[in-house]
Amino acid sequence: MRHVLISGGLGFIGINYLLDKTKEHEDVLFVVLDKLTYAANDPKIIKDLKNVILVVGDICSKKTVFSLFKKYHFELVINFAAETHVDNSLTNPLIFTKTNVYGLNVLLEASKKYGVKKFHQVSTDEVYGESLGHYFKETDSLNPSSPYAASKAAGDLLCLSYMRSYNMNISITRSSNNYGKYQNIEKFMPKVINNLLEKKMVPIYGDGKNLRDYLYVKDNCNLIDLIAFDPKLNGIYNISSHQEYSAIEIAESICKCLGCDLNLIKYVKDRKGHDFSYKMDTSKIESLFSYKFQEFNINQYVQEVINEHIKSI
Numbered sequence: 001m002r003h004v005l006i007s008g009g010l011g012f013i014g015i016n017y018l019l020d021k022t023k024e025h026e027d028v029l030f031v032v033l034d035k036l037t038y039a040a041n042d043p044k045i046i047k048d049l050k051n052v053i054l055v056v057g058d059i060c061s062k063k064t065v066f067s068l069f070k071k072y073h074f075e076l077v078i079n080f081a082a083e084t085h086v087d088n089s090l091t092n093p094l095i096f097t098k099t100n101v102y103g104l105n106v107l108l109e110a111s112k113k114y115g116v117k118k119f120h121q122v123s124t125d126e127v128y129g130e131s132l133g134h135y136f137k138e139t140d141s142l143n144p145s146s147p148y149a150a151s152k153a154a155g156d157l158l159c160l161s162y163m164r165s166y167n168m169n170i171s172i173t174r175s176s177n178n179y180g181k182y183q184n185i186e187k188f189m190p191k192v193i194n195n196l197l198e199k200k201m202v203p204i205y206g207d208g209k210n211l212r213d214y215l216y217v218k219d220n221c222n223l224i225d226l227i228a229f230d231p232k233l234n235g236i237y238n239i240s241s242h243q244e245y246s247a248i249e250i251a252e253s254i255c256k257c258l259g260c261d262l263n264l265i266k267y268v269k270d271r272k273g274h275d276f277s278y279k280m281d282t283s284k285i286e287s288l289f290s291y292k293f294q295e296f297n298i299n300q301y302v303q304e305v306i307n308e309h310i311k312s313i
């Protein structure tokens with residue numbers, strides 16, 4: 001059996017990846033390495049997947065990581081593990097550097113030592129920094145605004161250095177904002193839904209006009225899978241479905257969808273270094289795949305999240 005490491009597989013994107021993609025690779029044993037931070041989903045969600053095993057551990061632990069690589073001789077590593085909440089990175093940046101840079105470096109070192117054939121790093125559009133109309137290409141320089149984005153940018157640069165210095169086969173996907181099931185309640189859309197269900201105030205940063213580009217998580221997982229499993233695809237790939245909405249548009253739509261009072265939405269002091277928008281040029285990935293993205297439908301999304309919420313009560 002072929003062995004693939006999925007680090008951070010219990011997080012929002014990782015668990016969506018496992019639920020969909022492990023069935024398509026029946027000849028692969030997926031070993032999930034996850035520290036089970038507050039952001040991890042309940043491991044029970046993946047308990048019925050036949051070709052998945054869970055190892056609870058930290059990517060920053062050289063001992064844990066190297067012994068796992070020695071045992072399984074992974075042919076592919078897909079790294080979803082990260083600290084991901086921008087607000088937390090403004091109050092506690094050190095854990096971001098530790099996991100997103102040092103932890104990634106441990107994975108790269110183990111991959112080098114044990115001859116991993118392909119390494120895939122899951123990254124973000126936030127590494128480019130704010131766009132005021134410019135569509136960032138994969139070759140553009142990085143200009144991150146938050147400690148989270150800076151740690152992800154450093155991670156991308158480490159990957160590129162391992163490609164160049166050690167000739168490792170590495171791909172990086174930089175995607176826009178994902179939405180879908182199993183996202184932590186700290187993130188914007190789940191937070192809006194949760195607050196409204198509890199009749200609590202919904203805080204909106206600044207004037208609420210900041211845009212985010214919404215990508216269905218399963219679309220991201222499909223493209224990550226296509227790129228990660230293809231040994232010929234390396235380097236950086238932007239992923240976006242080009243569906244931008246402002247924070248206030250999203251909050252009002254969710255409010256209407258739940259039949260709540262719009263007065264629950266309150267503007268609060270803007271976040272430090274809050275980027276207005278991220279725009280990416282996606283011609284590189286479009287030249288590889290003619291992929292049809294899911295259209296962003298707020299009613300459908302809210303229903304999915306509520307159904308999930310009801311199940312977990």
Ligand SMILES: NC(=O)c1ccc[n+]([C@@H]2O[C@H](COP(=O)([O-])OP(=O)(O)OC[C@H]3O[C@@H](n4cnc5c(N)ncnc54)[C@H](O)[C@@H]3O)[C@@H](O)[C@H]2O)c1
Nearest residue numbers: 008010011012013035036037039040058059081082124178
């Ligand atoms: N969610 C988005 O909209 C989005 C957009 C673009 C890129 N990304 C990137 O995608 C990746 C996954 O994001 P997500 O939203 O699923 O994150 P998440 O915060 O939901 O999950 C992260 C997972 O990593 C695990 N983890 C954290 N530190 C760890 C460590 N030291 N060792 C082992 N496991 C650890 C957590 O327990 C959790 O299960 C991240 O690299 C993120 O930067 C996310």
